[in-house]
Amino acid sequence: MAEVEIGAVSKAFGKTQAVVDLSLTIGDGEFVALLGPTGAGKTTTLRLVAGLEAPDSGSVRIDGRDVTSDAPADRDVAFVFQQYSLYPHLTVFENMAFALRAPTRRLPEAEIRAKVEQVARLLHIEAKLHSKATQLSGGQMQRVAIGRALVRSPSIYLMDEPLSSLDAKLRGEMRLELKRIQIDLGATILYVTHDQTEAMTMASRIGVMEAGRLMQIGTPREIYENPVNAYVAARLGQPMINLLPATLFAGVPPGVKTIGARTEHLAIARSGGDVSATVTRVEHLGDQSHVHLDLGGQPVVTLADPEARLDVGDVVSLRLNRPLFFDAAGGRVAA
Amino acid sequence: MAQIRVEALNKSFGEFHAVKGASFTVDDGQFLCLLGPSGCGKTTTLRMIAGLELPTSGTISVDGEDVTMNRASARDIAFVFQLFALYPHMNVRRNIGFPLKCEGIGAAECDRRVVEAARILRISHLLDRSVSTLTGGDRQRVALGRAIVRKPKCFLMDEPLGALDTEMREAMIQELRALHDRLGATTVYVTHDQLEAMAMADLIAVMNNGVVEQIASPRDIYDRPVSLFVADFIGSPAMNFLPFRGSLQAGAQAIRLGDRDVAIPTAREALVESDLVLGVRPEHVRFSDSGMVRGEIYGSEYLGTTQIVTVTTPYGALKARSPASMPFRIGMNVGLDFRPDTLSLFDQGSGRAIRTALHEGGKHG
Numbered sequence: 001m002a003e004v005e006i007g008a009v010s011k012a013f014g015k016t017q018a019v020v021d022l023s024l025t026i027g028d029g030e031f032v033a034l035l036g037p038t039g040a041g042k043t044t045t046l047r048l049v050a051g052l053e054a055p056d057s058g059s060v061r062i063d064g065r066d067v068t069s070d071a072p073a074d075r076d077v078a079f080v081f082q083q084y085s086l087y088p089h090l091t092v093f094e095n096m097a098f099a100l101r102a103p104t105r106r107l108p109e110a111e112i113r114a115k116v117e118q119v120a121r122l123l124h125i126e127a128k129l130h131s132k133a134t135q136l137s138g139g140q141m142q143r144v145a146i147g148r149a150l151v152r153s154p155s156i157y158l159m160d161e162p163l164s165s166l167d168a169k170l171r172g173e174m175r176l177e178l179k180r181i182q183i184d185l186g187a188t189i190l191y192v193t194h195d196q197t198e199a200m201t202m203a204s205r206i207g208v209m210e211a212g213r214l215m216q217i218g219t220p221r222e223i224y225e226n227p228v229n230a231y232v233a234a235r236l237g238q239p240m241i242n243l244l245p246a247t248l249f250a251g252v253p254p255g256v257k258t259i260g261a262r263t264e265h266l267a268i269a270r271s272g273g274d275v276s277a278t279v280t281r282v283e284h285l286g287d288q289s290h291v292h293l294d295l296g297g298q299p300v301v302t303l304a305d306p307e308a309r310l311d312v313g314d315v316v317s318l319r320l321n322r323p324l325f326f327d328a329a330g331g332r333v334a335a
Numbered sequence: 336m337a338q339i340r341v342e343a344l345n346k347s348f349g350e351f352h353a354v355k356g357a358s359f360t361v362d363d364g365q366f367l368c369l370l371g372p373s374g375c376g377k378t379t380t381l382r383m384i385a386g387l388e389l390p391t392s393g394t395i396s397v398d399g400e401d402v403t404m405n406r407a408s409a410r411d412i413a414f415v416f417q418l419f420a421l422y423p424h425m426n427v428r429r430n431i432g433f434p435l436k437c438e439g440i441g442a443a444e445c446d447r448r449v450v451e452a453a454r455i456l457r458i459s460h461l462l463d464r465s466v467s468t469l470t471g472g473d474r475q476r477v478a479l480g481r482a483i484v485r486k487p488k489c490f491l492m493d494e495p496l497g498a499l500d501t502e503m504r505e506a507m508i509q510e511l512r513a514l515h516d517r518l519g520a521t522t523v524y525v526t527h528d529q530l531e532a533m534a535m536a537d538l539i540a541v542m543n544n545g546v547v548e549q550i551a552s553p554r555d556i557y558d559r560p561v562s563l564f565v566a567d568f569i570g571s572p573a574m575n576f577l578p579f580r581g582s583l584q585a586g587a588q589a590i591r592l593g594d595r596d597v598a599i600p601t602a603r604e605a606l607v608e609s610d611l612v613l614g615v616r617p618e619h620v621r622f623s624d625s626g627m628v629r630g631e632i633y634g635s636e637y638l639g640t641t642q643i644v645t646v647t648t649p650y651g652a653l654k655a656r657s658p659a660s661m662p663f664r665i666g667m668n669v670g671l672d673f674r675p676d677t678l679s680l681f682d683q684g685s686g687r688a689i690r691t692a693l694h695e696g697g698k699h700g
């Protein structure tokens with residue numbers, strides 16, 4: 001494993017500026033997730049590190065070595081794509097051993113066998129090693145695709161939404177497994193996703209991207225608790241942070257145009273709060289209820305205990321508890 | 336608007352029995368989700384209501400009128416598909432107006448209704464844009480516009496949000512439900528995503544292998560699942576299942592798990608010794624030094640407000656939802672307790688829930 005340094009990289013496709021002056025260092029053994037909506041430049045960044053795209057400017061260094069003009073094969077990276085592309089005529093074992101058997105490597109067969117079996121155990125597919133790739137379920141195929149990358153011990157694993165083709169349940173299981181494997185192997189991973197849960201639960205650090213720019217990078221907790229602007233604040237948290245006009249509340253610091261209130265910044269009571277709001281809808285999501293409120297014409301969504309018997313039409317009292325403040329441009333204002 | 340009634344509906348494709356005896360009623364203005372994994376028969380059921388498939392047996396009535404054998408075009412319904420099949424060479428206005436034009440409605444009336452549909456969906460500013468320049472969410476809004484412009488008796492939707500990314504899907508869930516609240520149209524909605532169903536539906540019908548296993552409000556489905564399948568399918572992370580062997584007396588208030596008694600809602604039936612399963616939702620697991628189940632922390636997943644902690648125990652890996660502020664270390668030894676009044680019991684063999692006081696909690700929600 002190794003440190004990967006992306007230095008002031010930019011990339012345009014025609015008139016579209018896909019990545020703008022992006023700098024990021026992924027430490028040895030670190031799991032960095034790039035989070036953002038479709039078109040934010042996440043996948044392009046990954047492809048620039050892999051060497052599948054050449055940057056217009058800037059550099060990529062792996063383990064201290066400038067690889068900016070190296071071919072993908074010379075960079076010692078392993079890529080896992082969203083769509084698992086396995087060789088259908090080969091067994092799981094042969095699929096996983098494929099890269100190790102490349103003529104340039106010349107690994108002894110016993111070593112290949114040991115490595116494949118070790119990774120198969122990590123991924124819980126050891127019983128499937130002699131099945132044809134086409135006889136597997138979608139989840140198993142994606143494990144094989146990840147396994148094919150893991151056997152190689154490259155400098156860095158580059159993963160582009162590897163879990164997004166799995167169903168919700170399997171995705172949940174794989175999140176925990178992948179994180180566990182990453183810790184066990186001490187693997188360096190750059191991981192692209194538009195799913196905030198994947199980023200929050202797996203990453204050592206999250207890089208939030210918008211329109212080709214890296215808006216903020218930090219631990220999941222830093223990004224969640226201390227976002228630099230309203231855009232980043234809205235990327236994490238379920239239900240989404242409420243962005244409310246400052247005029248709805250008294251005692252707001254000067255220069256503040258928007259108040260960012262997450263569910264933990266809002267206390268709901270029957271009375272005694274700062275402002276009143278009307279319940280417009282209650283969603284029982286099982287473990288929690290999402291309460292939709294009308295606060296002076298502004299929609300507010302917050303969590304409530306499923307046993308707090310709130311009904312549509314109830315008038316409740318809201319109190320702010322150390323919310324986030326943003327200025328007119330969306331930038332953070334100190335409380 | 337309309338009430339939809341489905342009675343003893345069956346559909347076979349050759350040897351394959353896709354829908355087995357489905358019966359349910361969607362009242363006027365209600366939002367029903369047909370929920371289940373792929374192949375469970377939910378889309379086939381929807382297509383029979385639409386008239387795109389004919390049932391092998393059973394009846395479908397809309398507002399009391401038997402429409403089982405009516406053509407799709409004679410049913411006064413609007414169908415919204417997962418893939419927004421828009422006409423790429425037409426702009427937004429012509430796409431939305433297309434169904435009206437087909438019905439031979441005059442240009443002035445057509446235009447008035449297109450403008451109204453666009454206003455409801457908040458896409459008025461896009462009316463003269465080409466559909467190929469729109470984002471996924473806006474395309475799906477146009478597809479919805481084409482459905483609502485017809486003012487049908489009911490809407491049938493087949494995974495309309497399936498092709499959108501997470502963030503857009505969450506926004507559209509709120510929009511669709513708000514739209515439903517404004518229009519009040521009877522809606523049947525197919526999805527495999529339990530969160531979509533929980534967030535939008537008045538009623539959820541959970542389907543498995545062609546059978547409707549349970550039909551109830553989201554809250555009842557979550558709190559009082561009638562089978563292992565429903566309990567496992569609803570909720571994220573899923574309910575924890577602790578397998579054990581035991582017998583049960585009617586009136587019992589505890590079960591024997593290992594060498595400890597675990598309090599449960601009062602049993603309403605008796606069972607001879609058999610393979611049973613205790614079901615515990617992750618939010619009903621509490622950490623406690625004197626906890627009745629011991630285990631070791633395997634990992635924790637930070638979610639902002641809460642975290643999901645996975646614990647390896649003699650009963651398998653159990654998940655607990657706890658406040659994000661609680662510190663955990665991998666490998667730490669912990670004890671777990673369960674909140675008694677929320678626990679479910681299942682018969683392992685049949686998968687059915689064992690009747691307890693839990694099921695007397697009323698039909699609220």
